[in-house]
Amino acid sequence: MRAEIVSVGDELLKGQRVNTNAAFMAAALAGIGVPVGRIVTCSDGEEEMASVFAESLERADIVLVTGGLGPTRDDRTKKAVQQLLGRGLELSEEAFANLAARLGQRGVELSGSLRDQAMVIEGSHVIANTRGSAAGMILCCPERFQNHYLVLMPGVPSEMKAMMELTVLPWFAALSDTVIRHTPIKTVGIGETTLAEMIVDIEDALPGGTTLAYLPHAAGVTLMISTLGREQEVVERDNRTVVDAIARRAGKFIYATSEVSLEATIGAMLATRGLTVAVAESCTGGLVASRLTDVPGSSSYFLQGFVVYSNQAKERSLGVPKETIERFGAVSEEVARAMAVGCLEKSGADFALSTTGIAGPAGGSLEKPVGMLCLAIAKKTSGVLLSKTLFMHADRELNKFRFSEAVLRELWECLQQD
Amino acid sequence: MRAEIVSVGDELLKGQRVNTNAAFMAAALAGIGVPVGRIVTCSDGEEEMASVFAESLERADIVLVTGGLGPTRDDRTKKAVQQLLGRGLELSEEAFANLAARLGQRGVELSGSLRDQAMVIEGSHVIANTRGSAAGMILCCPERFQNHYLVLMPGVPSEMKAMMELTVLPWFAALSDTVIRHTPIKTVGIGETTLAEMIVDIEDALPGGTTLAYLPHAAGVTLMISTLGREQEVVERDNRTVVDAIARRAGKFIYATSEVSLEATIGAMLATRGLTVAVAESCTGGLVASRLTDVPGSSSYFLQGFVVYSNQAKERSLGVPKETIERFGAVSEEVARAMAVGCLEKSGADFALSTTGIAGPAGGSLEKPVGMLCLAIAKKTSGVLLSKTLFMHADRELNKFRFSEAVLRELWECLQQD
Numbered sequence: 097m098r099a100e101i102v103s104v105g106d107e108l109l110k111g112q113r114v115n116t117n118a119a120f121m122a123a124a125l126a127g128i129g130v131p132v133g134r135i136v137t138c139s140d141g142e143e144e145m146a147s148v149f150a151e152s153l154e155r156a157d158i159v160l161v162t163g164g165l166g167p168t169r170d171d172r173t174k175k176a177v178q179q180l181l182g183r184g185l186e187l188s189e190e191a192f193a194n195l196a197a198r199l200g201q202r203g204v205e206l207s208g209s210l211r212d213q214a215m216v217i218e219g220s221h222v223i224a225n226t227r228g229s230a231a232g233m234i235l236c237c238p239e240r241f242q243n244h245y246l247v248l249m250p251g252v253p254s255e256m257k258a259m260m261e262l263t264v265l266p267w268f269a270a271l272s273d274t275v276i277r278h279t280p281i282k283t284v285g286i287g288e289t290t291l292a293e294m295i296v297d298i299e300d301a302l303p304g305g306t307t308l309a310y311l312p313h314a315a316g317v318t319l320m321i322s323t324l325g326r327e328q329e330v331v332e333r334d335n336r337t338v339v340d341a342i343a344r345r346a347g348k349f350i351y352a353t354s355e356v357s358l359e360a361t362i363g364a365m366l367a368t369r370g371l372t373v374a375v376a377e378s379c380t381g382g383l384v385a386s387r388l389t390d391v392p393g394s395s396s397y398f399l400q401g402f403v404v405y406s407n408q409a410k411e412r413s414l415g416v417p418k419e420t421i422e423r424f425g426a427v428s429e430e431v432a433r434a435m436a437v438g439c440l441e442k443s444g445a446d447f448a449l450s451t452t453g454i455a456g457p458a459g460g461s462l463e464k465p466v467g468m469l470c471l472a473i474a475k476k477t478s479g480v481l482l483s484k485t486l487f488m489h490a491d492r493e494l495n496k497f498r499f500s501e502a503v504l505r506e507l508w509e510c511l512q513q514d
Numbered sequence: 515m516r517a518e519i520v521s522v523g524d525e526l527l528k529g530q531r532v533n534t535n536a537a538f539m540a541a542a543l544a545g546i547g548v549p550v551g552r553i554v555t556c557s558d559g560e561e562e563m564a565s566v567f568a569e570s571l572e573r574a575d576i577v578l579v580t581g582g583l584g585p586t587r588d589d590r591t592k593k594a595v596q597q598l599l600g601r602g603l604e605l606s607e608e609a610f611a612n613l614a615a616r617l618g619q620r621g622v623e624l625s626g627s628l629r630d631q632a633m634v635i636e637g638s639h640v641i642a643n644t645r646g647s648a649a650g651m652i653l654c655c656p657e658r659f660q661n662h663y664l665v666l667m668p669g670v671p672s673e674m675k676a677m678m679e680l681t682v683l684p685w686f687a688a689l690s691d692t693v694i695r696h697t698p699i700k701t702v703g704i705g706e707t708t709l710a711e712m713i714v715d716i717e718d719a720l721p722g723g724t725t726l727a728y729l730p731h732a733a734g735v736t737l738m739i740s741t742l743g744r745e746q747e748v749v750e751r752d753n754r755t756v757v758d759a760i761a762r763r764a765g766k767f768i769y770a771t772s773e774v775s776l777e778a779t780i781g782a783m784l785a786t787r788g789l790t791v792a793v794a795e796s797c798t799g800g801l802v803a804s805r806l807t808d809v810p811g812s813s814s815y816f817l818q819g820f821v822v823y824s825n826q827a828k829e830r831s832l833g834v835p836k837e838t839i840e841r842f843g844a845v846s847e848e849v850a851r852a853m854a855v856g857c858l859e860k861s862g863a864d865f866a867l868s869t870t871g872i873a874g875p876a877g878g879s880l881e882k883p884v885g886m887l888c889l890a891i892a893k894k895t896s897g898v899l900l901s902k903t904l905f906m907h908a909d910r911e912l913n914k915f916r917f918s919e920a921v922l923r924e925l926w927e928c929l930q931q932d
Binding site: 138406 | 524525526527528529530531532533534536537538539540541542543544549550551552553554555556557566584585586587588616628645670672727729738793795798799800801802803804806807808810811812813816817818819820821822823824826827830831860861862873874875876877910911914
């Protein structure tokens with residue numbers, strides 16, 4: 097079974113809204129082993145919708161449509177389907193009762209336009225709307241499309257999601273005979289090209305039904321290993337074989353094989369061992385602290401952050417010696433080490449991280465270009481563990497993020513060896 | 515002129531990534547008066563891409579494609595276009611020089627797969643990639659599609675955005691005979707419904723060709739006023755009339771009528787007056803410092819940040835009295851005020867902001883629920899200017915962002931009155 101998704105809405109075509117509905121539906125369908133072949137966004141004109149629905153129904157077994165079921169004039173999805181299938185409308189007692197119950201609570205009368213919300217295409221299976229008033233529909237289409245299914249849902253995300261979970265997914269899961277397994281392999285500190293070269297032979301020998309996708313983002317790459325098949329056991333085994341092979345090859349760059357962030361991975365390692373951390377930031381401007389404190393429960397291991405942009409702040413808040421700054425410059429491993437040591441002392445934490453660098457766009461020179469980062473990590477029991485200089489070459493915002501990723505990666509490595 | 519957008523990528527069809535690229539491109543095209551008819555997401559199979567490209571080229575004058583130009587094996591966009599148009603590849607000297615310059619700096623050799631990145635479809639106009647290695651292309655297609663345009667760009671958002679702004683938009687703006695004017699009205703501290711009620715009569719009386727869209731986001735609403743027409747002067751006048759009317763009505767919630775962030779607006783106000791700022795953060799965990807330092811040139815006014823998660827850090831780094839914390843609790847306006855005053859003293863800045871609250875998910879109580887924020891602002895010359903308690907009710911990440919927005923909004927108001 098193959099699906100397509102049709103998103104109806106001019107606000108999507110004007111770029112005023114990002115199509116998060118389609119991603120939700122696609123992921124949900126993948127979860128029941130139904131791959132999505134195409135996602136089409138179209139305007140809410142009757143002719144346009146009717147032809148988009150027809151094209152999708154010809155290609156796919158299931159077509160999920162969202163949008164155009166509301167009470168206003170630009171909601172024409174039902175009209176388009178009537179035109180396409182030559183069917184009429186009928187009142188759904190079930191949808192009408194739902195509507196009356198919902199609105200009765202709010203003391204609103206059932207006007208004509210509200211009653212329209214309970215009118216459905218003849219012969220549909222009604223999808224109850226537990227979050228709103230427009231009824232959804234599942235239509236089997238023997239007229240033209242060899243029993244392919246057309247599913248109509250509202251575009252309001254909360255209404256669509258509830259319909260998917262309560263009705264649509266169980267309905268099609270029962271018809272699907274496919275099992276699927278996705279495993280993300282989350283890496284840091286390695287680029288797409290280098291990683292691809294490192295695992296080229298594994299990629300060449302993927303078992304049937306297994307695919308490997310590169311999902312690059314600002315600071316690294318996530319590999320997604322997906323296995324599709326009929327037997328649960330075979331699917332799990334094939335998927336695990338590939339994940340294990342890649343883990344053996346590129347293990348030093350892999351921080352997780354599940355949907356978890358680098359900062360959460362580090363947080364779990366610190367929490368498990370009862371260790372604490374503090375950060376001293378110049379060029380990352382608070383981003384490292386902010387990422388670490390994005391993790392729920394981080395107050396148990398994150399003690400304190402110092403954002404020391406000015407030289408004076410570095411001296412006063414962290415005790416970085418004035419002469420170190422004067423002799424080596426604020427962007428130097430010497431200053432990074434002094435910041436880390438000062439941060440340890442002021443905070444009393446077990447680990448301290450520091451960053452000093454040039455995020456840009458101004459402030460660079462030939463010796464110290466924009467994108468240069470000096471970082472250090474120190475540990476209460478053993479002093480400075482490492483300091484490093486790295487060079488990124490991006491814009492300010494991306495540099496800040498890559499700087500933060502670099503120092504978090506070093507901490508993650510230290511914790512692995514700890 | 516009409517456009518379509520094709521997004522290539524299995525990760526989009528699996529719902530592993532939300533298609534933000536398409537929204538960006540659609541909004542950008544709207545900005546030069548080119549409406550988007552459809553957005554199609556398809557898989558990276560060669561046959562599939564070739565047929566999607568062909569269908570779109572038959573319907574639209576311009577087809578923008580993103581994805582499938584990278585160095586890995588699942589990057590097959592160029593192959594699909596070769597198949598579709600029957601053209602070969604040629605080395606682009608320009609793209610190769612760009613690649614060599616980029617990678618030379620990092621000391622990496624130009625391997626075969628990297629050289630492939632500089633190969634383009636014969637007869638294309640090359641779009642320089644200022645953020646990455648894969649070259650983009652603009653192809654005029656006289657072979658099959660009556661001089662319709664096919665534009666190929668990488669799927670990495672930063673690379674695609676730079677290509678759109680530097681090359682693609684100027685190229686097609688010159689071919690478009692429609693004038694369009696968009697003005698964003700950026701608000702803070704007011705919800706969509708309240709704002710809509712406040713300007714209902716202005717919305718009812720919009721001039722012809724002018725539309726008003728609500729773009730709600732995590733912390734507020736941007737109103738987008740768009741005017742479309744043939745004559746520059748009329749378009750500008752109609753657009754300005756609406757913007758001015760809304761500004762008169764809702765001025766106290768509007769911080770900008772251009773694409774600028776709240777932090778950049780504040781930064782410009784500080785820089786102009788030669789004032790400096792420092793921040794003391796508990797619940798925002800460094801996010802306020804990070805947002806302020808996202809602004810280029812922020813080192814001229816941002817002195818220092820203190821991320822004081824633990825009570826001990828509040829006492830030691832900012833001199834918050836232990837008894838204040840014990841008597842009122844760490845989340846209290848009393849502590850927020852003491853943090854702001856301590857931050858002023860330790861940093862020497864002209865303004866100090868502070869936040870203390872409960873981001874969640876744990877740590878809430880009936881009196882102090884998750885989403886509670888206490889904030890304060892102090893000024894060197896006059897001490898504490900204000901303290902406030904606010905209540906948000908969202909998840910941890912959204913609360914952190916809303917907390918940061920709330921304290922930045924208060925600073926913005928103080929600066930307006932200053």
